[in-house]
Amino acid sequence: MIFDNLVPAKVWIYFEEICKIPRLSKNEEQIRQYLLDFAEKYKLESKTDKAGNVLIIKSADPEYNNRKSVILQSHMDMVGEKDSTTEHNWSKDPIVPVIDDKWVKAKDTTLGADDGIGMAVQLALLADNGIKTGPIECLFTVDEESGMTGAIELEKDFFDSRILINLDSEDEGELFIGCAGGMDTIAEMTYMKEEADSNHTALKISVTGLHGGHSGDEIHKGHANSVKIMTGLLQILTAKFRIRLSEFNGGNLRNAIPREAFAHIMCDKEYVNDIKRYTAEYIYQLKEEYSSTDPGIDISVSKSGLPSFVMDQKSHKSLLNALEKCPHGVIAWSADIEGLVETSTNLASVKFTDDSIRIVTSQRSSVDSSKKEIAGRVSRIFTENNATVNHSGGYPGWKPDTNSEILRITSLSYQKLFKTKPVVRAIHAGLECGLILEKYPGLDMISFGPTIKGAHTPQERLDIETTKKFWDLLVDVLINIPAN
Numbered sequence: 148m149i150f151d152n153l154v155p156a157k158v159w160i161y162f163e164e165i166c167k168i169p170r171l172s173k174n175e176e177q178i179r180q181y182l183l184d185f186a187e188k189y190k191l192e193s194k195t196d197k198a199g200n201v202l203i204i205k206s207a208d209p210e211y212n213n214r215k216s217v218i219l220q221s222h223m224d225m226v227g228e229k230d231s232t233t234e235h236n237w238s239k240d241p242i243v244p245v246i247d248d249k250w251v252k253a254k255d256t257t258l259g260a261d262d263g264i265g266m267a268v269q270l271a272l273l274a275d276n277g278i279k280t281g282p283i284e285c286l287f288t289v290d291e292e293s294g295m296t297g298a299i300e301l302e303k304d305f306f307d308s309r310i311l312i313n314l315d316s317e318d319e320g321e322l323f324i325g326c327a328g329g330m331d332t333i334a335e336m337t338y339m340k341e342e343a344d345s346n347h348t349a350l351k352i353s354v355t356g357l358h359g360g361h362s363g364d365e366i367h368k369g370h371a372n373s374v375k376i377m378t379g380l381l382q383i384l385t386a387k388f389r390i391r392l393s394e395f396n397g398g399n400l401r402n403a404i405p406r407e408a409f410a411h412i413m414c415d416k417e418y419v420n421d422i423k424r425y426t427a428e429y430i431y432q433l434k435e436e437y438s439s440t441d442p443g444i445d446i447s448v449s450k451s452g453l454p455s456f457v458m459d460q461k462s463h464k465s466l467l468n469a470l471e472k473c474p475h476g477v478i479a480w481s482a483d484i485e486g487l488v489e490t491s492t493n494l495a496s497v498k499f500t501d502d503s504i505r506i507v508t509s510q511r512s513s514v515d516s517s518k519k520e521i522a523g524r525v526s527r528i529f530t531e532n533n534a535t536v537n538h539s540g541g542y543p544g545w546k547p548d549t550n551s552e553i554l555r556i557t558s559l560s561y562q563k564l565f566k567t568k569p570v571v572r573a574i575h576a577g578l579e580c581g582l583i584l585e586k587y588p589g590l591d592m593i594s595f596g597p598t599i600k601g602a603h604t605p606q607e608r609l610d611i612e613t614t615k616k617f618w619d620l621l622v623d624v625l626i627n628i629p630a631n
Contacts, residue, residue, distance in 0.1 A: 149244055150251075153611060155618045157275060162267035166242040166259060172224040172293035174238065175199060179223065182287055189274055198300035201287040205273050207280065213630045214281025218308035219272070219621075221265030221315055222291030222579065226400055226603045229256045231355070231407055233605070250600075250608040260609040261602040262291070265314030268618055272625075280625040284308050291315075291579055292402060295542050298582035309587075310553050310628070312621070313580050313594035317364060317602060319613035320565075322557055323594040325547035325573030327363065327488075328581060329511040331401055331539050332522045334469070334529035336504045338462035343393065343454050347413045350422065351451040352380065354397070356443035359406030359604045362493035363511055363576025366404070367477050371433070371441045373397050373408035374494050378470040380429050380446065381410060385467065387425065388418040391457035395466070398496030401509045402577075403603040405496060413457055423448050462533070466504060469532035470497065473508065478521050481513065481573075488575040490517040492525060506534070511575060513544050545581040545592070547573050553593045553624075560623040565616065569595075595620065 150159035170178040182201045186193035192204040201223070207214060227237040233255040243254040252258060269285040272278065284306045288297030316323050343349070354373045360366075374397040384390045391413040398405025414422060430446045437444050458466075475494040481487040490512035498505045508525050512518035526536045548554070554571065561569040580592050597617040598610035 149246065154615055155271065157271035158267050158614065158618055161270040162264055163244065165263045165266055166244050169238055169240070170223055170225055170259070171227045171237050172290045175223050175289045179289075182223070185270060185273075191273060196300070196302045196305050198297050199289040200297045200301060200305070202306055203273060203285045205283045205285070207282040211279055211281040214628050215310055215631055216282040216284060216308040217310045217312060217625060217628055218284040218286055218306050219269050220286040220288065220311055220313050220579065220583070221262045221269060222289070222297065223266060223287045224290055224292050225259035225261065225263060226257055226292050226403065228359075228399065228403065228604055230605055246611075247608070249611055251611060252608045253605070256605055257603065258607040258609060260599050260607060261317065262315045264597060264599070264609060264614060264617075268314060268621060271618070272621070278622055278625070281628050283625065288579060292400070294539075295577070295579055295582055298579035299542065301583060301586055303586045309590060311580070311583065311590050311592045312553070312624070313578055313592065314596055315578055316574065316594045316596035317599035319596070319598045319610065319616055321570045321572060321595070322554065322561070323574045323578070324549070324551060324554055324571060324592075325513065326545045326578040326580060327511040327513045327575045328515060328518055328542055328544035329509060329577045330518060330522055330541040332508045332510060332525045332536060333539060334506040334534040334536050336462065336466060336469075336506070336532070336534040337502060338504065339459040340456035340502070341459055343391070343413055343457050345453060346416070348416045348419050349451045349453050350412050350414060350419070351449050352377070352410045352412065352426070353447045354408040355447070356445040357406040357441050358606070359404045361576060361602045362402045362404055362491070362495065362509060363574070364602065366491045366493060366575065367488050369440050370404055371437045371444055372475050372494055373405040374470060374497050375475055376433065376446070377408040377410055378467055380426060381412070382467050382471060383425060383429065384412070384422055385463070388414055388422055390414045390422075391460075392463045392466075393454040393457045394499050395497055395504075396499055400603065401495045401507050402493070403495065404493060406604065408497070411451060411454055413454070465532040469529050469534065470494070470506070472528045473525060474521070479517065484573055487513070487573055489513055490521055491575065492521050511577060513573065513575070515544070542577060543581040543585060545578060545584060551591050551593065553591045556627055557593055557595065557620070557624050560620055560627060564619055564623055
């Protein structure tokens with residue numbers, strides 16, 4: 148066992164088991180069956196709803212029968228990111244966790260601690276009869292990462308608890324009592340194919356080595372966006388050397404800042420060396436600009452095979468103009484909570500298909516009107532450049548309640564255990580709490596977790612020490628839930 152010497156032992160045992168199970172968004176069949184088999188093994192009541200969410204119920208200890216019921220909630224899916232040079236089949240290959248000093252990481256892929264560690268804690272609690280608590284319900288939702296459809300389609304009478312603890316936060320020492328709402332803005336652009344000039348040279352341009360990161364948690368940190376970087380370079384090369392574009396692919400996930408981008412271009416043979424020179428100058432400037440946030444940023448230019456076509460010049464121009472004008476990053480900061488991003492937008496991905504281009508962006512805001520305003524601005528930029536636009540994935544925010552009973556209980560437990568006050572704040576990332584609150588008005592909710600860095604990237608890592616603190620805090624809170 149990789150985690151033999153880590154505590155709490157049961158949490159790490161379950162986390163290691165979870166790492167072995169493929170569970171990308173919309174492909175949660177294997178992890179769902181694992182959860183149902185777990186419930187059967189421990190003779191616990193379980194059920195699923197039409198969305199595929201799983202609920203496992205543990206009865207109260209006889210001494211705690213009069214305590215209020217609590218529901219613990221995590222999501223069973225994960226983001227699957229890897230470097231372009233890494234071989235990993237997400238449909239069957241296990242994640243390979245490794246210990247690196249105080250961190251647990253994965254070998255060349257995302258770790259899936261978001262939210263595998265939340266699941267592991269739930270399972271450890273369900274399996275441990277030595278912890279005396281009131282009734283506990285454990286909710287495992289599907290498809291959080293790619294659309295929150297598990298929370299959207301959650302049945303209104305699926306669980307009974309009126310207190311919910313979300314286990315999907317990533318900063319130990321911080322208690323979250325609110326989150327941003329979000330939506331996606333997706334543009335589709337068609338293009339015409341033109342025959343590539345066989346007398347021209349084909350080049351592949353690669354933007355690599357960026358940090359990327361979670362588009363909620365890390366949008367304010369100024370990390371470079373590979374799609375923006377590639378767009379800027381292609382605009383320069385188009386103006387100076389009349390390049391023709393045959394392909395442009397960058398980014399993968401709606402909620403991740405894109406780390407890599409690749410383009411295939413055609414140019415006159417006489418311009419090859421000039422293109423390499425201008426690219427070298429461009430990357431030199433970028434390395435200075437992003438020296439603190441993306442020190443590994445790199446751009447390479449190499450000769451490639453002749454493509455079968457190039458896109459028509461009008462579409463070429465429209466695509467680059469739209470990507471250049473499309474905003475990315477923080478739009479507004481909260482006036483109420485210091486240091487909280489209020490509104491942001493993420494230019495997430497560009498994907499070429501046989502006859503069209505799909506551009507995915509996502510908007511977040513704790514103010515619903517601001518979310519719609521920035522989505523409308525993004526939409527207009529693409530429609531003005533001959534694209535059709537659709538909006539999807541809308542989900543509400545979660546308004547903070549500073550008078551929450553579960554906030555008071557959790558704060559007291561934290562101070563008792565760790566001799567310091569926790570930070571209480573809202574989060575710019577989307578949590579399922581807002582959607583669940585729509586179905587269950589009046590729920591008293593809080594979210595906390597261990598420290599996770601680099602979520603949604605191959606650099607994802609889970610802090611070992613804070614995982615124990617996460618466990619200790621959750622157990623103490625459950626022990627101190629009051630009577631009905």
